Amino acid sequence: MSALFGSCIIGQSGGPSAVINASVYGSIRAALDSGCITKIYGAANGIKGVLEDRLYVLDEENAVELERLKYTPSSALGSCRYKISDPSVDDTDYKRILEIFKKYNVRYFFYNGGNDSMDTCNKISKYMAESGYDCRVMGIPKTIDNDLCLTDHCPGFGSAAKYIATSFMEVYLDAHVYDVGMVTVVECMGRHAGWLTAASALASEMGQGPDLIYLAERVFDRDRFLADVCRVYKEKGKCMVAVSEGIQYEDGNFVSMAELSETDGFGNAQLGGLAAILARMIKEKTDAKVRSVEFSLLQRCAAHVASLIDIEESFLAGKTAVIAAVSGVTDMMVGFECDRNDGYSCATKLIKLEDVANREKKVPDEWINAEGNGILGPYIDYAMPLIQGETKLDKENGLPRFAKLKKIQAK
Numbered sequence: 484m485s486a487l488f489g490s491c492i493i494g495q496s497g498g499p500s501a502v503i504n505a506s507v508y509g510s511i512r513a514a515l516d517s518g519c520i521t522k523i524y525g526a527a528n529g530i531k532g533v534l535e536d537r538l539y540v541l542d543e544e545n546a547v548e549l550e551r552l553k554y555t556p557s558s559a560l561g562s563c564r565y566k567i568s569d570p571s572v573d574d575t576d577y578k579r580i581l582e583i584f585k586k587y588n589v590r591y592f593f594y595n596g597g598n599d600s601m602d603t604c605n606k607i608s609k610y611m612a613e614s615g616y617d618c619r620v621m622g623i624p625k626t627i628d629n630d631l632c633l634t635d636h637c638p639g640f641g642s643a644a645k646y647i648a649t650s651f652m653e654v655y656l657d658a659h660v661y662d663v664g665m666v667t668v669v670e671c672m673g674r675h676a677g678w679l680t681a682a683s684a685l686a687s688e689m690g691q692g693p694d695l696i697y698l699a700e701r702v703f704d705r706d707r708f709l710a711d712v713c714r715v716y717k718e719k720g721k722c723m724v725a726v727s728e729g730i731q732y733e734d735g736n737f738v739s740m741a742e743l744s745e746t747d748g749f750g751n752a753q754l755g756g757l758a759a760i761l762a763r764m765i766k767e768k769t770d771a772k773v774r775s776v777e778f779s780l781l782q783r784c785a786a787h788v789a790s791l792i793d794i795e796e797s798f799l800a801g802k803t804a805v806i807a808a809v810s811g812v813t814d815m816m817v818g819f820e821c822d823r824n825d826g827y828s829c830a831t832k833l834i835k836l837e838d839v840a841n842r843e844k845k846v847p848d849e850w851i852n853a854e855g856n857g858i859l860g861p862y863i864d865y866a867m868p869l870i871q872g873e874t875k876l877d878k879e880n881g882l883p884r885f886a887k888l889k890k891i892q893a894k
Contacts, residue, residue: 595801601816624638730757
């Protein structure tokens, strides 16, 4: 199928990461080199920017600043958590998107995000096809939660995992300074999947990680949890715990009850404060000093400790999406296929958007120990290659020099 001549829009959605902009730069670089993409626009705050006609002219940005996107955290174009309706229920948003696409002669749309973003991408792709408007739509994966299906892993996960493992090692050393008993509870992101919390086991592999690890994949038993902590504390005089923010009781309720008061734009529970809740439980059962730590946003924006493998693969994902679209592919997401048998290698593959949208990949049950409080070797073998290599982030005055875009508004 021949290439289409016209402009493209690149958008970012959902929670940011330390490497999401590397994917954007990969897309921009490939679009500039394509020979058929005539203008490159960035959607301000994801699909909302398209709906509100707020687009940035990316091909007019300084080339050096664009290259710095590879090492700049967060979403440089701005993000959103906006869920568009099914077009059979309400096609208002779709009509507006088509109007904007026609206004700017958009023939390529690239959306960089997680599960919900791939759903958005899929819906737009189907609507454009049904409307007879020739536009190729591609999803670029992004999620530190690593829960997109049918891909070996997700851009953003490796860097977040590296931050978590590094931070656990640092907290471990701090928690073992004094000769008094102490229990430390560390909360990691992960609503329904424990990939990030499991990354604390990488620190344990280095001898400075948690004693107990609880993932969202296993039902949380308060009595068993307290018995585990008391046992370790009695044996060692110290205890370090890693826990997923989304752990649930058997009845399905989150241990962290924040979902009662707030949800995001997709209707997902806004979790947080779990470590403090568990710390109070432990304090009631032991005479130990108990402290809670919540890594929170630091997990997804710590560009200073990003994985070079993650950066390069994220760039590759964005580049591959554009090359595939120009060659005639549409309605697909870029995924990874990896080989860890003799070293580590990673290649891209294409996955149907409808097969990945709104599905979650969880940590395999056989990678969790029988007691539900630890991680086994296969996870270490899986995750360790993804955290390798150091960022090439520029520094000025001893501090990071991130990209500074002009963000020229399209007219």
